[in-house]
Each structure stands twice: as C-alpha cells, then as structure tokens.
Amino acid sequence: MSESPLLMIPGPVEVSPAVAAAMASPPPSHLAPELVEAFGSALENMRRVWRAAADDQPFVLAGGGTAAMEMAAANLVSEGDRVLVVGTGYFSDRMAIILGRYGAQVLAVEAPVGDAPDGERVRQALGLYGDVRVLFATHVDTSTGVRIDPAPLARLARERGILSVFDGVCATGGETFEMAEWGADVYLSASQKALSLPAGLALQVVSRRALEGRRRRAGAPPLYFDWEVWRSIMEAYEERRGRYFSTPATNLVLALDVGLREILEEGIEERVAKHQRASVALRAGWRELGLAPVPVRPDLAAHTLSALNLPEGVDKSLVAAIGRLGVSVAGGLHPEIADRYFRVGHMGYSVTRPDWLARVVETVGEALVEKGVEVDPQAARRAVEGLFP
Numbered sequence: 408m409s410e411s412p413l414l415m416i417p418g419p420v421e422v423s424p425a426v427a428a429a430m431a432s433p434p435p436s437h438l439a440p441e442l443v444e445a446f447g448s449a450l451e452n453m454r455r456v457w458r459a460a461a462d463d464q465p466f467v468l469a470g471g472g473t474a475a476m477e478m479a480a481a482n483l484v485s486e487g488d489r490v491l492v493v494g495t496g497y498f499s500d501r502m503a504i505i506l507g508r509y510g511a512q513v514l515a516v517e518a519p520v521g522d523a524p525d526g527e528r529v530r531q532a533l534g535l536y537g538d539v540r541v542l543f544a545t546h547v548d549t550s551t552g553v554r555i556d557p558a559p560l561a562r563l564a565r566e567r568g569i570l571s572v573f574d575g576v577c578a579t580g581g582e583t584f585e586m587a588e589w590g591a592d593v594y595l596s597a598s599q600k601a602l603s604l605p606a607g608l609a610l611q612v613v614s615r616r617a618l619e620g621r622r623r624r625a626g627a628p629p630l631y632f633d634w635e636v637w638r639s640i641m642e643a644y645e646e647r648r649g650r651y652f653s654t655p656a657t658n659l660v661l662a663l664d665v666g667l668r669e670i671l672e673e674g675i676e677e678r679v680a681k682h683q684r685a686s687v688a689l690r691a692g693w694r695e696l697g698l699a700p701v702p703v704r705p706d707l708a709a710h711t712l713s714a715l716n717l718p719e720g721v722d723k724s725l726v727a728a729i730g731r732l733g734v735s736v737a738g739g740l741h742p743e744i745a746d747r748y749f750r751v752g753h754m755g756y757s758v759t760r761p762d763w764l765a766r767v768v769e770t771v772g773e774a775l776v777e778k779g780v781e782v783d784p785q786a787a788r789r790a791v792e793g794l795f796p
C-alpha cells in the first residue's frame with residue numbers, strides 16, 4: 408500500500424490505476440502513431456463527456472484551468488466589450504480579473520458568500536445593461552462549494568443572442584452538463600478534478616457560434632490561446648494525422664484518452680449519478696459530525712466537493728490534524744471566510760471507492776475528537792456506508 412496520504416482535496420485528486428499507468432509510460436513523440444490515435448479518440452470522447460454536438464470543437468492544451476479561462480476570454484473579448492459575470496466566489500472573481508485584462512467592461516451580479524445570484528437577477532441585469540456580448544458563470548465554485556444550474560443561464564443567453572461560457576473546472580465529469588441541449592457556447596475545464604487525471608491540461612469544447620465570435624473580435628488573441636490556430640491541429644488529430652503547433656503534453660494526452668474511456672465505459676450519466684450519491688452519503692456523515700455546509704441551501708451544494716464550516720472552538724489547524732491521520736483535505740480559499748471553513752473533494756475515481764468516502768468522514772471525525780469535539784467518528788462512518796455501501 409502506498410505511504411502517501413489519501414488525496415481528497417478539491418483537485419488534484421486520486422486517479423485510477425490505468426490512468427496512473429498511462430502517465431508512467433515512456434514519453435511518446437507528439438507524432439507517434441499511438442499518441443495520434445489517443446489524441447484523436449480523446450477529442451471524440453470529449454464531445455461525449457461534454458454532451459456536445461458533432462460540430463462543437465474540442466481543444467486540449469498544456470495548461471490548467473486558468474489557461475482554459477484565459478483562452479475563452481482571449482478569443483471572445485476585446486477592449487470595451489461588455490460582459491456579465493455571475494458571481495459565486497473566488498473563481499468567478501478570477502474570471503472577472505482575466506476579462507478586465509482584455510479591456511472588457513465587466514458587469515457582475517453578486518451574491519453573499521455561499522449563495523448564488525438567481526436566474527431572474529441575471530435576466531434583469533442583462534435587460535438593464537443591454538448590449539452584453541458574453542455571459543460567464545462558474546458551474547461549481549471550488550472556493551464555496553456552490554453549484555449553479557447552467558441550463559437556464561445558457562438558454563437565457565441564447566434567447567438574447569449572447570454567448571455563454573461556463574467554467575466546469577470543478578464540475579466536468581461530475582455534474583450534469585448538456586452542452587448541445589442547453590445551447591452553451593463554451594464549457595471549459597482542466598484535467599485534475601472530476602475528470603480524474605493529473606494536473607496539466609486545459610480543456611474546452613467550443614460551439615460554432617463562439618468560433619464565429621472569435622472572428623468578430625477586434626484584433627487577434629495571444630498566439631498560444633488562439634482557437635483559429637489550434638483548430639487545425641485538433642482537426643488533424645481527429646483525422647488521425649499528427650500536426651505540430653506547440654508540443655502537446657503527450658503523457659497527459661494518453662492519460663486523458665484512458666480517463667475519458669473509463670468514464671464512458673460507465674456512462675457519463677452513471678458517473679454523474681455516482682457523484683450525486685457520494686455527496687448525499689457524505690452529507691449524512693458531515694451531519695453526524697455536526698459540520699454545516701458553506702452553501703446556504705442544499706440545492707446549491709456541489710456534488711464534487713464539500714465546503715464545511717469549522718465548528719465552534721476549532722480553528723483551521725484541523726486540516727493539518729486530518730492530514731496527520733493520513734487523509735489530505737484542503738483549507739479555505741474564499742478570502743471573506745478563509746479561516747472559518749475547510750474543503751473536501753469527492754470527485755472522479757474516488758466516487759467509485761465507497762471505502763475512501765467512509766474513511767474520509769471517519770478521519771475528519773477522529774481529528775475533531777483530537778480537537779476536543781464530542782462526536783462519534785464510527786457513527787459518521789456508518790451514516791456514509793448506509794447510503795453508499
């Protein structure tokens with residue numbers, strides 16, 4: 408058994424043995440036949456995991472979630488464009504910062520920490536401001552554990568002729584997203600969360616409408632992020648021809664192919680349903696330990712992570728105490744409440760491991776006992792096992 412702690416932070420996360428093996432294989436050339444095949448099949452399978460249309464364009468780049476955010480902004484936004492950001496926490500704030508750097512006029516619809524602006528407020532804001540070009544929202548804000556429903560926002564954007572961009576970094580593969588059915592224009596992501604791969608890939612699927620939007624942008628985006636440049640590369644790999652623009656992260660591409668296949672072997676609906684069942688079971692465990700969630704309503708709570716308020720009298724050293732017991736969880740990230748809560752990731756391969764989910768709750772309970780809180784870690788473990796056997 409590995410000596411390293413069980414990795415239950417909200418990304419990076421544990422990966423399956425097959426994904427780990429793909430990462431550990433000798434690095435292939437970007438033009439090697441097996442790499443070309445893996446790249447092509449990963450692109451095809453991204454459409455299936457994203458529930459995208461046949462003419463939506465997937466992109467795979469070396470980078471991370473922030474690079475994927477940057478890429479969406481770079482292609483759609485230029486000086487003076489009006490954009491609307493649905494505020495849910497640290498990562499929607501980051502989106503606003505990125506957009507500001509492209510000279511956008513950023514309008515934000517905000518909500519208190521742990522809450523999300525409702526669709527009606529977004530509709531009113533769009534009515535009020537007029538001529539908004541792109542709507543940006545974070546599917547799951549990893550800083551607060553708040554999940555929004557992208558469907559009405561994507562439909563609203565379509566109705567008004569606005570492009571919609573969703574940050575799925577902490578959601579893709581773990582939360583329902585119907586890109587084609589909802590008419591979303593960009594669903595961006597990264598490898599290290601619910602897709603259950605090591606960190607290092609910036610991923611996104613882009614609609615035809617958004618690719619058109621790129622052409623209407625004033626001036627060209629930074630070269631590395633240009634959809635037009637990358638498109639021909641992605642098309643070539645999908646046609647099983649290797650083509651060079653900037654060296655892809657070849658081992659990560661192999662891992663992406665393996666990871667997406669694993670998700671699709673289960674079925675994306677089943678994988679998402681597993682995340683839902685896992686989060687419901689964990690909530691029962693947290694309740695047993697007296698831990699209250701940061702999201703202010705159950706319907707706002709993500710299925711991919713738990714953001715939990717620290718109990719009275721317990722400080723953020725709880726995170727290190729949990730770590731000493733062999734499970735790695737994360738501290739707070741949202742600046743307004745950073746020292747008052749902690750976060751546990753439950754996404755990707757870990758939701759296929761009920762033993763890990765039971766262990767994380769029991770370990771949090773044991774650390775609370777160490778801190779003098781009167782709770783029963785075993786009862787919490789049983790609460791999880793009862794719902795996620």
Ligand code: PMP
Nearest residue numbers: 471472473498547549576577597
């Ligand atoms: N968006 C969300 C929702 C995230 O959770 C993260 C990473 N925690 C990012 C964007 C940025 O991703 P990265 O750290 O890979 O740049």
